Amino acid sequence: MLKKDKRSSPVIGCYTSNIDGHDIQYMVKRSARCRYARIEFKSDTGLSVVIPRHYALERVPVLLQEKITWITRQITKHRLNLNSIRTQRIAIGNFISFLGRNIQLTKASIIEDSREHAYLIEDKLIVNCADAELEEVVTSWYRKQAFLILKQKVDETISLLGVEYTRLMIRGQKTRWGSCSRKGTLSFNWKLMMFSEPVIDYVVLHEVAHLKEMNHSKRFWAIVEWYCPECHEHRKWLRLYGQQIAGLTGE
Ligand SMILES: [Zn+2]
Known part of the structure; x- marks a missing residue:
């Protein structure tokens, strides 16, 4: 029997937040194993935020705000707007x-x-x-x-x-x-x-x-x-x- 892949975390949803004038679209995933919230960028899925089990969803835009320079650089780099x-x-x-x-x-x-x-x-x-x-x-x-x-x-x-x-x-x-x-x-x-x-x-x-x-x-x-x-x-x-x-x- 083939096992399901355990690396992927459940997706909560997709959101758009306006940060510093940029409409940033992202996917939020919750992971039981991650201890700190982290931001990922992949050319196919775009921006994702992986948050620990008890991390409040409302904190995500604040996190994105802190990383806005890095995020806009990734978006430009991957040309996935x-x-x-x-x-x-x-x-x-x-x-x-x-x-x-x-x-x-x-x-x-x-x-x-x-x-x-x-x-x-x-x-x-x-x-x-x-x-x-x-x-x-x-x-x-x-x-x-x-x-x-x-x-x-x-x-x-x-x-x-x-x-x-x-x-x-x-x-x-x-x-x-x-x-x-x-x-x-x-x-x-x-x-x-x-x-x-x-x-x-x-x-x-x-x-x-x-x-x-x-x-x-x-x-x-x-x-x-x-x-x-x-x-x-x-x-x-x-x-x-x-x-x-x-x-x-x-x-
Ligand atoms: Zn089919």
């Missing part, structure tokens, strides 16, 4: 999210027919097309990246779990991140490309694990937890922010 990616819109100059970081839509100085319609250079997505085609070009770039990135991740996870699949499909479902059919077709939403890789890896693992267990039974979760002990944090994150982030126009 959830506030800005919530309202992303496909327009030149705007930032959109790709693999958990913000990339800026930038128009090519000259439109060249010989080049691809969109290509990434560092943190700029250069679009080489007329304004009217912008949305189509950007979404097809995402779909293409989705296929390349997910194909590799699926293949790796397939061999890890010793299963087989028949087909990989990239879709644009409104409410689903991925699915697995009885015939072995794995489908994923291209909007997953907006999330950081650990979240994408979790979704891939979840669907591939369905090739072993076509249900959400304890046996299914034991497989997922075994390969991804932080799966419940990723799930929670997808539920909290996923819909807002994936509001990117281009359905």
Whole structure:
């Protein structure tokens, strides 16, 4: 029998506090084993505060206030500004999210027919097309990246779990991140490309694990937890922010 991972602490909830003019979003977790409150920052889950058993929730904003310089530095460093990616819109100059970081839509100085319609250079997505085609070009770039990135991740996870699949499909479902059919077709939403890789890896693992267990039974979760002990944090994150982030126009 596989044991549940004991490292992850229960999540109490997600909050937003205005600290020194910054809207800071964070997750609060309570841990029976931690003696002092601590602040963590991960590129996939963002800011978390882990508090001991009897620590009052009201004290958390004070703690954040004390560490505001460090926190804003982390947010800038990881380019995971959830506030800005919530309202992303496909327009030149705007930032959109790709693999958990913000990339800026930038128009090519000259439109060249010989080049691809969109290509990434560092943190700029250069679009080489007329304004009217912008949305189509950007979404097809995402779909293409989705296929390349997910194909590799699926293949790796397939061999890890010793299963087989028949087909990989990239879709644009409104409410689903991925699915697995009885015939072995794995489908994923291209909007997953907006999330950081650990979240994408979790979704891939979840669907591939369905090739072993076509249900959400304890046996299914034991497989997922075994390969991804932080799966419940990723799930929670997808539920909290996923819909807002994936509001990117281009359905
Ligand atoms: Zn499932």
